[in-house]
């Protein structure tokens with residue numbers, strides 16, 4: 001019995017939520033929505049609210065702190081995992097919401113390490129932000145024999161290494177490393193080869209592209225950059 005589902009809800013547009021996800025939201029006993037701090041709110045919940053309709057009494061916000069030393073945030077994760085396992089043992093059908101796709105930098109993936117082996121949850125894929133961003137930019141990510149790298153901006157070395165072999169570089173969480181991304185683009189002569197969508201699919205969506213001279217000083221957390229290695233959009 002699965003009964004626990006990690007449900008990808010896409011990057012922001014409620015119309016990009018899959019039918020499978022909606023069906024689960026309409027029958028789950030418990031809809032778990034992670035938030036990073038108490039009262040911070042759940043972005044995933046905002047995306048699916050219209051699909052939950054009048055079932056809001058099934059929603060449970062759960063705080064998953066993610067910063068600081070492991071000793072400070074791990075007890076909360078353990079408590080959350082225990083609460084989920086308890087509900088699962090009671091036979092409840094549980095949908096755990098996760099932004100985009102559950103396999104890409106998601107709270108859901110980290111949670112797996114806190115669940116017992118006998119609990120084999122089902123992963124429900126969602127539209128990942130970088131695919132939605134590529135669609136928004138009307139650009140391909142890879143063609144033919146080309147290669148694609150997805151990096152987290154916090155690893156400058158990984159970004160530089162990837163540019164030695166990849167045709168397209170997707171930079172997730174660019175907010176964390178504006179200065180180093182800027183420097184890499186200059187060093188690699190890629191100043192005209194980047195495009196970025198922030199808050200893709202939301203009311204505040206913004207597309208930025210092109211010259212390093214206009215490189216943003218501030219980037220929202222929900223922003224994804226696509227760098228074409230060798231191609232220019234200028």
Ligand SMILES: C[S@@+](CC[C@H](N)C(=O)[O-])C[C@H]1O[C@@H](n2cnc3c(N)ncnc32)[C@H](O)[C@@H]1O
Pocket residue numbers: 011012098099100101102103104105106127128129130133171172173174197198199200201202221222223224
């Ligand atoms: C913790 S990761 C979650 C990724 C998610 N699991 C996915 O499949 O897209 C958060 C990062 O995803 C990207 N992201 C998520 N939603 C986005 C959106 N609506 N627009 C642009 N980028 C987004 C940003 O790079 C953000 O910093």
